[in-house]
Amino acid sequence: MRTLAAGMVGLALAVGTGACGDGSGQGAVGTDTTATGSVTSTPATPSGATSSATGTPTSQASGQLAAMPVYWVAESRKSFALYREFRTVPDAGGAVASAVAAMTRMKPLDPDYTTPWRPATTVKVTQRGTALSVDLSKDAFANTNLGSELASRALQQLVYTATAAAQKAGKPASTVTITVDGAAYDAWGVIRVGEPMRRAPMIEVQAHVWVTSPQEGATRPAGSIRFTGYGTSFEANFTWQVRTPSGEVRARGNAMGGTGTGGFGEFTFSTSLTPGTYVVEVSTDDPSGGTEGPGPATDTKTFVVR
Structure with a gap:
């Protein structure tokens, strides 16, 4: 996003210029x-x-x-x-x-x-x-x-x-x-x-992907952090990464959710994190690699691990 x-x-x-009243x-x-x-x-x-x-x-x-x-x-x-x-x-x-x-x-x-x-x-x-x-x-x-x-x-x-x-x-x-x-x-x-x-x-x-937990600014205890989200994606595949605010990727992977044919559904994934501030980013799968259509949907949330 x-x-x-x-x-x-x-x-x-x-x-507004292209479509009026x-x-x-x-x-x-x-x-x-x-x-x-x-x-x-x-x-x-x-x-x-x-x-x-x-x-x-x-x-x-x-x-x-x-x-x-x-x-x-x-x-x-x-x-x-x-x-x-x-x-x-x-x-x-x-x-x-x-x-x-x-x-x-x-x-x-x-x-x-x-x-x-x-x-x-x-x-x-x-x-x-x-x-x-x-x-x-x-x-x-x-x-x-x-x-x-x-x-x-x-x-x-x-x-x-x-x-x-x-x-x-x-x-x-x-x-x-x-x-x-x-x-x-x-x-x-x-x-x-x-x-x-x-x-x-x-x-x-609706957005084709959004992170539902943690919400923006949430705090989690150090250790295994569980993420949840909601959306729809090609072949039910979502890609995710967790990075520091400076852009250093600490974890990445894939999660499955929805039906893969336009139906919405929940997805979950987990990763272990030490104390710090992080950004989780989840995106829908884009089989064209960005060459066709509007591209993938993306959502991010910044959160704190203590």
């Missing part, structure tokens, strides 16, 4: 940045509607929910892809409202990830059966550097986050209707929202 922080604006503008947090080091402004979650009052479901994650501390799934966006394989982190987030009145609010207000742990959203002052969630409704304040759409491709991915970012949070809360959802201040809206001026949306196929919007 290439770093998006420096190139996102330029690429977003380029896209888609576990657990583990010892992460660093502080989540929350923007100014309150987040409001309004419990549903109509019969059958809920703002949180039975089994809502237990608060890790007063006013917080632990291990909530939040999706981010990064540049990958000459496009934009979704990546997930599990985060401890402020309790905004339910699992879905809390995860969506965090998606707009917090920063990813991984500096390669970002969010096109801006802090939403208000997030209201209702659920009837498997249908979610998420109403946002207009300030969530204040970012003007989005073309149609990135806007589409950002909407899927919300759909994936909301449905993952609903699943975690024990009340699965299959559709998400996004409104703005209670009405349909032209999101970023390029995509009309207000109708039910479903998750787009994973192969189209």
